[in-house]
Amino acid sequence: MAVKPWLWLALGAIAAAPAIAGDNYATERNAVTLSPAQTQFILRCGGCHGTLGVSPPRSVPSLRGVAGWFLCTPEGREYVIRLPNVSRAQFDDATLAQVMNFVTFDLGERSAPPAAARFTQAEVAAIRARPLNALPLRQFRRKVVTGLVRRCHAPASMLDYDRRG
Numbered sequence: 729m730a731v732k733p734w735l736w737l738a739l740g741a742i743a744a745a746p747a748i749a750g751d752n753y754a755t756e757r758n759a760v761t762l763s764p765a766q767t768q769f770i771l772r773c774g775g776c777h778g779t780l781g782v783s784p785p786r787s788v789p790s791l792r793g794v795a796g797w798f799l800c801t802p803e804g805r806e807y808v809i810r811l812p813n814v815s816r817a818q819f820d821d822a823t824l825a826q827v828m829n830f831v832t833f834d835l836g837e838r839s840a841p842p843a844a845a846r847f848t849q850a851e852v853a854a855i856r857a858r859p860l861n862a863l864p865l866r867q868f869r870r871k872v873v874t875g876l877v878r879r880c881h882a883p884a885s886m887l888d889y890d891r892r893g
């Protein structure tokens with residue numbers, strides 16, 4: 729007896745069901761889990777710096793693989809906290825310390841000097857009380873980054889941001 733076409737369709741649907749469910753489980757297993765600091769970075773900083781810390785370097789400096797260099801000099805360490813977008817971010821001091829540790833040690837990959845200390849809530853509170861509001865920021869950054877390149881051999885490409893036309 730010939731099997732009716734509708735029966736083939738029904739059998740096909742039953743056979744396909746586990747495969748579809750299986751795909752869903754696989755997607756769940758591969759889902760990326762973000763830390764709280766990473767989530768805050770994506771929400772508050774990622775719009776300019778890119779969710780992975782990679783941005784068009786002449787418009788916004790890239791952070792990935794380089795942000796840790798700032799921890800090489802005292803003025804570099806202060807600069808990254810005093811930046812208006814950082815010091816005035818809507819975070820309490822403890823959260824800002826976590827976000828900046830994520831930026832410098834995780835996004836920065838191996839660029840932080842091995843002996844560099846992590847930011848603490850107290851340090852961040854003291855530095856962000858002196859934001860870089862009134863200064864010509866570009867000039868200030870050039871001085872800080874030139875110091876990193878000369879004294880710590882940070883990559884000269886960190887000065888690309890300054891070279892935009």
Ligand code: HEC
Pocket residue numbers: 769772773774775776777787788789790791795808811813814817827828831865866869886889
């Ligand atoms: C509106 C765009 C914008 C947002 C939002 C922003 N930044 Fe930036 N960021 C910049 C720009 C532009 C610079 C370069 C300095 C300057 O000219 O302001 C910079 C510089 C930096 C630097 C120093 C890198 C360097 O090479 O000078 C760090 C670190 C940094 N930002 C972290 C953050 C963090 C963390 C946040 C979120 C709390 C954030 N930024 C939010 C645009 C932004």
